[in-house]
Amino acid sequence: MKAVVLKKLGDFASLTDETVPDLKVTPDAILVKTHAVAVDPIDIKIGSGSRGGSAPMILGSSVAGEVIAVGRNVHDFKVGDRVAANVRGGETYAEEVLVPARLAAHIPDDVSYASAVSVVLGGQTGYSGIVRGLQVKAGQNVLVQGGAGSVGLMAVQTALDAGAKVSATAHGWGLDFLREKFPQVTAFDYKTDDITANGAIYDAVYDTVGSEKVLADSFAATKADGHVLSIVARSHRDPRFVHFFNQPTGATVQTLLDGLSSGRFMAVVDSELPLSADNVRLDYERLQNGGVHGKLVLTM
Numbered sequence: 001m002k003a004v005v006l007k008k009l010g011d012f013a014s015l016t017d018e019t020v021p022d023l024k025v026t027p028d029a030i031l032v033k034t035h036a037v038a039v040d041p042i043d044i045k046i047g048s049g050s051r052g053g054s055a056p057m058i059l060g061s062s063v064a065g066e067v068i069a070v071g072r073n074v075h076d077f078k079v080g081d082r083v084a085a086n087v088r089g090g091e092t093y094a095e096e097v098l099v100p101a102r103l104a105a106h107i108p109d110d111v112s113y114a115s116a117v118s119v120v121l122g123g124q125t126g127y128s129g130i131v132r133g134l135q136v137k138a139g140q141n142v143l144v145q146g147g148a149g150s151v152g153l154m155a156v157q158t159a160l161d162a163g164a165k166v167s168a169t170a171h172g173w174g175l176d177f178l179r180e181k182f183p184q185v186t187a188f189d190y191k192t193d194d195i196t197a198n199g200a201i202y203d204a205v206y207d208t209v210g211s212e213k214v215l216a217d218s219f220a221a222t223k224a225d226g227h228v229l230s231i232v233a234r235s236h237r238d239p240r241f242v243h244f245f246n247q248p249t250g251a252t253v254q255t256l257l258d259g260l261s262s263g264r265f266m267a268v269v270d271s272e273l274p275l276s277a278d279n280v281r282l283d284y285e286r287l288q289n290g291g292v293h294g295k296l297v298l299t300m
């Protein structure tokens with residue numbers, strides 16, 4: 001099968017288009033023929049070598065596609081089903097991907113592969129951080145730092161869905177997007193605005209950025225009994241700090257995909273390019289430079 005292979009850890013110039021051995025399905029997994037993958041920040045972190053591992057390796061964590069084989073213990077999926085999954089470190093930049101069945105969900109007929117794959121990792125983390133991490137309740141004041149990123153956009157939507165009063169930080173395109181699509185959200189420009197300018201003091205802050213400044217500003221704007229959840233910073237001396245690491249499940253992906261179909265949630269795709277080493281490199285540069293307009297998706 002075709003795959004994009006990273007030959008040398010930490011060197012994205014070494015990404016190449018290769019033919020690698022076909023995969024065989026295992027008892028608790030499904031084999032998926034790839035239609036779309038998302039470019040996730042974790043792929044860049046893994047490829048840079050900051051998470052260990054050794055090259056050559058196939059990067060990629062999100063996949064949407066068609067089931068082409070089913071493991072003998074799997075009963076919820078059949079050949080031909082359209083599915084999506086977050087398979088962290090799952091070697092998804094390839095023509096075929098082995099997906100543990102517990103991580104997969106069915107894509108509703110009216111949801112495209114690109115939309116589906118755009119929410120499985122970042123979106124799942126945004127949703128779960130609000131629902132399980134911060135346990136946001138109706139009427140609470142919630143701030144999402146990085147509200148136009150892939151995690152932040154779903155955190156904003158999930159907090160609104162829970163009935164919270166939502167504020168978010170963004171810049172440029174993201175700021176305009178939040179103001180246009182979610183006029184009920186108080187959107188701050190992270191480069192110029194003061195997040196307490198409207199006198200708000202937050203019950204919960206969802207931090208998707210992790211810098212010292214963003215954390216310090218977040219704690220300064222949070223109630224004494226509130227919480228600042230970060231998916232980037234691992235620890236902080238402030239007792240209101242919570243680190244959140246998303247534990248992917250197919251059930252949560254299903255909630256998001258059904259939400260795309262019903263209109264409960266919105267997917268935002270920046271671009272769809274053919275999956276190739278050149279396009280992975282291009283998207284990594286764009287993601288690292290900031291200012292992308294939604295999820296970067298690569299298709300096959």
Ligand SMILES: NC(=O)c1ccc[n+]([C@@H]2O[C@H](COP(=O)([O-])OP(=O)(O)OC[C@H]3O[C@@H](n4cnc5c(N)ncnc54)[C@H](OP(=O)(O)O)[C@@H]3O)[C@@H](O)[C@H]2O)c1
Nearest residue numbers: 041042122125146148149150151169190231245246290291
């Ligand atoms: N712990 C977990 O389970 C978990 C899961 C998923 C992701 N993550 C991590 O979470 C982070 C965010 O992921 P993502 O997929 O949402 O990335 P993303 O799509 O690149 O979004 C990041 C967003 O943060 C914005 N931003 C940058 N600097 C900011 C600042 N000072 N204040 C406010 N916003 C700022 C960016 O805006 P610009 O475009 O203007 O730069 C962008 O909209 C990554 O580090 C990722 O690895 C962790």
